Amino acid sequence: MTLYVGVIIYLNQWFGKIAARNVNAYYLAERKIPGWVVSLAFFSTFISTSTYIGQAGESFRFGFSWVYVGLIWVLFCIISWLFLGPRMRAQSVRLKSVTVPDYFHLRYQSDLSRVIRVLSSLIILFATMWYMTGIAKGGANLLSVVLEMPYWLGAFFLIFFTCAYTVIGGMYGVMWTDAVQGILMLIVAAMMVVIPFVYVGGWDPMFEKLSNLSHPGPNGEPLGNDLLEFGKTTTFAYILAIGFSIGMKQISDPKLIIRFYSIKNKKDMRFAMIWTPIFLGLSLLAVMSVGALVHTMVTPEQAIGLMEDSDETVGLMFKIFDNPLLTGIAMMGLFAAGMSSLASVTLIAGTSIVKDIWQMWKPMTDRATVLNTKFSMVAYCIVVYLFTLDPPAGVVEMSSFAGSVFAASFFPTIFGGLYFRWGTDLGALASMIAGMIVNSVWRFGIRFSVPGMENIHEVFPAFAISLLVYVIVSKMTAKRKPDEKHLDVVFGK
Template sequence: MDYLSQHGLTLLLIAVYVGLIIYIGWHFQKRASQNVNEYYLANRKIPGWVVSLAFFSTFISTSTYIGQAGESFKYGLSWAYVALFWVVFCMISWLVMGPRMRSQSIRLKSVTVPDYFHLRYQSNLSKSIRVLSSFIILFATLWYMTGIAKGGANLLNTVLDVDYGLGAFILIFFTCGYTMAGGMYGVMWTDAIQGILMFLVAIIMLIIPFYFAGGYSPLMEKLANLQHVTPDGSPIGDGMMTFGGVASMYYIIAIGLTIGMKQVSDPKLIIRFYSIKDKASMKFAMTWTPIFLGISLICVMCVGALVHVMVSDEEAAYLINNTDEVVGVMFNKLNNPTVTGICMMGLFAAGMSSLASVTFIAGTSIVKDIWNIWKPMEEQKIVRRTKWAMLGYCVVVFLFTLYPPAGVVEMSSFAGSVFAASFFPTIFGGLYLRWGTDIGALSSMVAGMVVNVIWRFGIRFNFEGMEQVHEVFPAFVISFLVYVVASKLTSNRVPDKDHLKLVFS
C-alpha cells in the first residue's frame, strides 16, 4: 500500500500510455499483414507530419533523454554543442539523402536498405553486399538496443524501484508486441504520438531544475559556485557554465559526429524516406524535423548540468561516475508524482519509439535480406517469419541488457560509428556517384566494420592517450577512401547505362 500511495499515479499514467500504444499497433494489424509492401513500407502512404515526428522520436531515444542528459552532469552546458552537430546532420539527411532515396527506392522497387544495395550495385556480388549489410545491421543494432533498454531499465529502477531485469523485460517485449502486430504502420503512427509527447517532456525536464532552485537567478548563482568535484577530484567551480570548462571538445565533436551521422546512414532512419507519401509531405518534413529536433535537444542536453543544484556533494560525487542515473535522481528530488508520471510517459516513449524501429529493421534484415536470399519464400511467409524473427532478436537483446558491455552513451555512439563508417559511403555513392561499383561498396563496408572493431577493442582503451580518439574518425575516413579507390580501380564493374538511367532518371 505504501508503494502504491507513492508511485500509483505514475504507474497509472504509464499504464494508460502503454495501453494506447499497444492498441494502435494492433489496430493496424490486419492492414499491415496483407503483403510485404504493406507490412514493410505502409504502402508508401505515410503523411509528412507523421514521418517528421517519427524520424525525430526514433533518432532521439532513451540514450538521449537519459544517457546524453546525464552526460551533461559530467561535461556541463558545453554538452549542448553536441546538439548542434545533430541538427546539422538532420538537415543534411533531409535535404541531401531523403529526396533521392525516396525516388530511387521507388524506381528500384526497394523495400529495405540492404536490398537497395543489392538493386543499386547490380552485379554478381550484389547479393553478397545485401547479406553483409544485414549482418552489420544486426551487430550494430544489438549494441544500440542494449543501450536503450539499459537506460530505460535504470530509470524504472531509480524512480519506481522496479527490478532492473524486470524493467528491461517490460520495455523490450511490450515494444516488440505492438511492432510485430502493426508493422511499419504501427511503428510510424506510434512514433508520431511518441514524438509529440517527447517534445513536451523535453521542455518540462528543462524547467524542473529551475523550479527546484527557485528561478533563473538562484539556479545560475548556485551553478557558478559549485563545490562538487570532477571525476578526477578537482573542484568544478564555474566549470558547468564555462565553454570547455570540464569537457573535452574533442570528445564533444566525436559524440556529435558518431551519433549525428546515424541520420545519414542508419537504416532505421533511412527507411523513413521510403514510406513518405509524396513531395509535399517531403517538403513539410524537411522543414519541421530539424526544428522539432533542435528545440528538444537543447532542452535535454542542458538538464544534467542543471541537476547539480538539486543534489548534495556526496550525491554529486556518485552521479559524476554514474551519469545514467542522473535523470532518475532528478525526478526523486522533485517528488511530484504528476510531473514524474508525465515525464516517465515521455521517457517510455523515447525508449519504445527507437526500440520499435530497430526491432523492425532487425526482423526485416533477418528474413527478407538473409533468409529469403538463401531460400526464397512467398510473401505471406515473409511477413509471418519477420514477426517471429523480431521476437527472437528481442530475446537476444534482453540477455545482453542483463549484462551490458558499456554505458548508454558509449553503446549508442559505437553503433552510430559502425553505421556511419560501414554504410554512409555506400549509400552516398549509390545516390550520387554513377561510377560507384559493387567492389567499392563491399570493400568499404568491410573496412568500416573492421576498423571500428579493431580501434575500439584493440587500440582505443589499450594505449595511453588514445581513449579520446573515437573509432568513428579512423573508421569513417578509411571506409570512404576505400570506397573511392576500390570503385576507381574496378571501373569496368560500373552497372550498364540502362541501369544507371533507371537509377538516376
C-alpha cells in the first residue's frame, strides 16, 4: 500500500505540472488521452469500492443471481460507447464544451440555458454526495475489518488522500492514475474469486458445500442450494432495479461522460469502444460471484452477521484467509477501486462549483478558475467526510440512488441533445426537474413507506416520467429550439 501511495503521488506531481497550464489542461487533459488509458479509466471509475465491496457483499445475500446485475451493466457500457461516446466527443469539440453542464448550456442555446447549467450542477453536487459517501463507507469498512482501523480514520484517509492527489494532478493525473488503478483492479478481481476455492480445496468441494448450506437466508430459512438457482433469494425486479439504476450511470453520469471529452482521436475511440466492455465484463463476472463463495468460508454465526451487513463480506474473507501478502495486494487494489471513482467525482464537483455556478456570476481568469476549483474540491470533500461519518444507507443503496438521479435527470437531456434537433431548453429543464422530484418522492415518500413497493426502485418511475416530459414539453415548445445555423454547428452539418 505504501508503494501504491508513492506511485500515485509521483504520477500526479508529474502530470500536475502539465495540468497547471490552463483550464483546458486541468479540466480535460487537452483532449490528448490515449484510448487504452480512457478505457481503463472508464472501467475503474465506474466500478469502485461500491462494487468490489458492496456488490460483492450483496451476492452473499442473493447468490449467483447477482451476476445478472453485472451483465446489465455490461450492456449499458456497450450502449454508452456505441451511441454516446463518438457523438459526445464530436459535439463537445464543436461547441468548445469543457463540462457536462456547459454542454447543456451551449447545446440548448437560449435565455434559459444558464438556468439549465446551474440546475444540472446542483443535481451533480447532490447525487455525487450520495455516491462518494457510499465509496468512502465501503473503503472504511474494509480497513475496519481487515486492519482494525477506526471507521472515522479509514474514511478520512481515503477521502483526503484522494482529494490531495486530485487537486495536484487535475484531469491529466486522474486519467493516468485511473488507468494504473484499473490494471490493479483486474488483478484483484481475479484474486478475490480464487481465494474461496483455494480455501475450501477446489471446484468440487466448493459446489458440494454450496449445494447444502445450513446458513439462514434472507427469510431466515436454511439456504440449501438456493444460492445456485436464479431468483430463489431475490426477485427479478430487484435485479433489474440495481442493474438499471447503476448501469445507466454509464449513459448519464458526468464523471463517465467527461471521459469521452478527453479521448485523443477516432482510432483511440474505436479501441476503447471494444475493450472497455471486455475489462468491465471480466471483472464483474468475478466480483459479483465472490459473496456467494464466501459462504463456504464462514461459520453460521458469521453468516448471520453478514446477512445483516453484507458490506463486511470481502473484508472478513481476507481476514479468514489470513495471508498478509495477498491481503496487502488486495487492499492496494481495493483502495485503487475507491480512489479512482473518488478522484473523478471530486474533480467533477469542483468544476461544477466553479465553472458552472460561480463563473455564471463572476468571470475569472484561467489561473483563478483552476485555483478556485482546487479550493472547492477540498471544501466539498470536507462536507462528504462529515456525511460519511453517519451514512444514511448501505453502499449499494447509496450508489443506486445516485445512479437513479443521474439517469432520470440527465439521460433525456443528453440523448436528446446528441440526436434530436427538436429538443428544446424547456424540455431539458422540465425533464431535469421531473427526474429529481419523482426520484426523491418515490424513495423517501413511497418506496419504503407503502407496502409492496420496496422492490420497485425509484429509477423506473423517475426515468420513464423524465423521458416522457422531455419529449412532450419539447414538442409543445418547438418554437424554442435553437436556430438552424446553431444546430448545424452542433450536428456537424
